[in-house]
Every structure is written in structure tokens, then in C-alpha cells.
Amino acid sequence: xxxxxxxxxxxxxxxxxxxxxxxxxxxxxxxxxxxxxxxxxxxxxxxxxxxxxxxxxxxxxxxxxxxxxxxxxxxxxxxxxxxxxxxxxxxxxxxxxxxx
Amino acid sequence: xxxxxxxxxxxxxxxxxxxxxxxxxxxxxxxxxxxxxxxxxxxxxxxxxxxxxxxxxxxxxxxxxxxxxxxxxxxxxxxxxxxxxxxxxxxxxxxxxxxxxxxxxxxxxxxxxxxxxxxxxxxxxxxxxxxxxxxxxxxxxxxxxxxxxxxxxxxxxxxxxxxxxxxxxxxxxxxxxxxxxxxxxxxxxxxxxxxxxxxxxxxxxxxxxxxxxxxxxxxxxxxxxxxxxxxxx
Numbered sequence: 001x002x003x004x005x006x007x008x009x010x011x012x013x014x015x016x017x018x019x020x021x022x023x024x025x026x027x028x029x030x031x032x033x034x035x036x037x038x039x040x041x042x043x044x045x046x047x048x049x050x051x052x053x054x055x056x057x058x059x060x061x062x063x064x065x066x067x068x069x070x071x072x073x074x075x076x077x078x079x080x081x082x083x084x085x086x087x088x089x090x091x092x093x094x095x096x097x098x099x100x
Numbered sequence: 101x102x103x104x105x106x107x108x109x110x111x112x113x114x115x116x117x118x119x120x121x122x123x124x125x126x127x128x129x130x131x132x133x134x135x136x137x138x139x140x141x142x143x144x145x146x147x148x149x150x151x152x153x154x155x156x157x158x159x160x161x162x163x164x165x166x167x168x169x170x171x172x173x174x175x176x177x178x179x180x181x182x183x184x185x186x187x188x189x190x191x192x193x194x195x196x197x198x199x200x201x202x203x204x205x206x207x208x209x210x211x212x213x214x215x216x217x218x219x220x221x222x223x224x225x226x227x228x229x230x231x232x233x234x235x236x237x238x239x240x241x242x243x244x245x246x247x248x249x250x251x252x253x254x255x256x257x258x259x260x261x262x263x264x265x266x267x268x269x270x271x272x273x274x275x276x277x278x279x280x281x282x283x284x285x286x287x288x289x290x291x292x293x294x295x296x297x298x299x300x301x302x303x304x305x306x307x308x309x310x311x312x313x314x315x316x317x318x319x320x321x322x323x324x325x326x327x328x329x330x331x332x333x
Contacts, residue, residue, distance in 0.1 A: 003316020007145045010312060014152045021156040021167070028157070029164040029289045030262055030279065031104055037280075045106075047269065047277035052106030057199030062155060076198060077155055081148040083193050088147045088186060092140035095132040 105202030117207030172221025183218035221250025
């Protein structure tokens with residue numbers, strides 16, 4: 001099999017397997033949201049409250065509205081990888097220019 | 101290791117964007133000069149890999165989670181400059197679309213995971229693997245040590261950025277305004293997670309992908325190689 005094709009297939013498999021990452025459901029150290037932090041500390045630092053909600057991501061924590069956690073996670077992996085492939089491809093073509 | 105918004109003061113965020121900017125510029129210049137058409141699909145594949153591998157959370161001691169990044173892997177295949185570009189794009193997409201890592205904190209997250217990680221990883225890989233025969237035990241050892249060092253250097257940077265917050269930014273009464281944990285808490289917590297499980301996850305991810313892809317992709321050329329010559333595992 002063509003070596004590059006093998007890598008694309010590998011990426012597809014990883015997207016399908018990504019929900020394994022949900023098994024470890026705890027938050028990473030230092031990435032707690034304000035509610036969780038309030039439970040841990042008994043208060044939430046003022047500046048943290050002010051800036052933590054500055055951006056509302058459309059698919060927060062790799063979840064897709066209206067669909068289940070596992071399928072949402074897989075769909076998020078596919079959407080994210082597609083966006084990255086498009087961005088890097090465009091950037092790569094721009095960098096390479098007319099060179100082969 | 102994705103610092104959310106609110107944990108770093110706006111001034112820290114500005115400093116971290118400023119620290120990352122010259123590396124982005126320098127990387128873009130280097131990649132523009134060295135990237136070949138054949139490497140473009142690899143840039144896409146390894147950036148996408150970095151994105152998806154970060155979704156594989158693994159439990160770490162202390163009840164939290166961590167993940168591999170795949171940055172040293174990308175540096176070994178495409179060079180550290182391309183790794184800076186590729187991991188930065190993955191982090192940008194994670195921050196904007198999935199809220200993983202802050203927008204204000206993106207400069208810091210890129211500094212840790214897209215700059216420190218691949219450059220430290222690549223440096224150690226090259227230092228340990230100097231003149232090693234491609235695919236030799238020492239070459240594989242260099243790959244492992246590079247991956248391990250890279251992710252741990254990045255975790256240490258994140259721990260320092262978080263841990264200096266309560267020292268620098270607090271109310272008159274001494275209550276922290278941003279990250280409430282001091283260096284004596286952030287460094288042990290981050291390093292315990294990364295020196296153990298996340299470091300191993302990064303080594304397994306790097307070696308696993310290189311073993312899977314061996315012979316089908318060339319590695320980033322070592323200096324002293326003749327033009328057109330390729331290194332494969």
C-alpha cells in the first residue's frame with residue numbers, strides 16, 4: 001500500500017477510537033472550569049471569572065449539540081482534523097509556491 | 101496542558117504572544133524555504149495527528165488527566181520549524197472551535213506545546229542520536245528521549261506560567277486574581293503528570309507512529325547528507 005495512504009487510514013482509525021479518551025473523564029490539572037474550581041477552592045479568583053468566559057466555542061469540550069457524547073467526540077475529531085488539513089494544505093501550498 | 105482563559109493575567113498573555121511571535125515568523129520563513137511539494141501532505145497528516153492524539157486523555161496520578169502532543173514526532177519528520185507551524189494550527193483550531201485552551205492564552209499554549217516542545221525534543225533527539233545509523237537501537241533511543249524531554253519541558257513551562265500568577269497578581273488582601281496555585285503546587289502537579297504517564301504516552305505515540313510509517317516516509321534530513329539523500333528508519 002502507498003505509504004501516505006496508510007497514514008490517512010491511520011488518522012481515520014484514530015478518529016473512530018478517539019472516544020477512548022473519554023474514559024479518563026477527569027479534567028486535566030489546571031484546566032478546571034469556574035464551577036469545578038469553586039468546589040475545589042471554595043471561591044473563584046475574580047480575574048479568572050472575568051476572563052474565563054471571553055470566548056464561547058461552538059463545540060465546547062469536543063461535544064456536538066443534540067448528539068451523544070461518543071458520536072459527538074468522533075464527529076469533533078473528524079471536523080477538527082478536516083479543518084486542520086485544509087488550513088495546513090493551504091498554508092503548505094502557499095509556502096511551496098511554484099516549487100515541486 | 102491547554103491553559104484556559106482566566107488562569108493567566110492579560111499581561112502574561114501579552115508577554116507570551118510576544119515571546120511566540122518571533123518563532124512563528126522564523127518558522128514560517130524556514131518552512132517557506134525548505135518545504136517541498138511532497139512534504140505538504142505530511143504537514144497536514146502530522147498536524148491532524150497532533151490534534152487527534154491530544155483528544156486521547158489518559159488518567160494521571162493525582163486524579164487528573166493528561167495527553168500526548170505529537171510535537172517531537174512532527175519535528176523528527178518535518179523539522180522543528182514545521183512542527184511549530186503544525187502544532188500551532190492544531191492549537192488554534194482547538195481553542196476556537198472546541199474551547200480547549202484559551203484564546204487569550206493561545207500565545208502561551210503555543211509557546212509551550214508548539215515551540216518549546218518540538219525544539220527541546222528535536223535538540224535532545226539530535227544530541228543523543230548524533231551519527232547514529234538510521235533505525236539503530238541508538239536512533240530509536242534518541243527518538244524516545246527526545247519525545248520524553250520535549251513534553252516535559254513544555255509541562256514545566258506551563259507550570260511556571262501558572263505558578264507565577266498568585267505571586268504577581270493578587271488583591272490587596274492577597275487573594276489570587278488568576279491561577280490560584282503557586283509554583284510549589286503547579287510544578288509538582290504538572291511534572292508528576294508528565295514525568296510519569298503523559299511522558300510515556302508521548303514516547304509511545306512517537307515510536308508507534310514511526311514504527312507504523314517506517315519506510316513509507318523519510319525523516320527530516322540530518323546535516324551532512326548529500327542533496328536528495330533520504331533517511332528512513
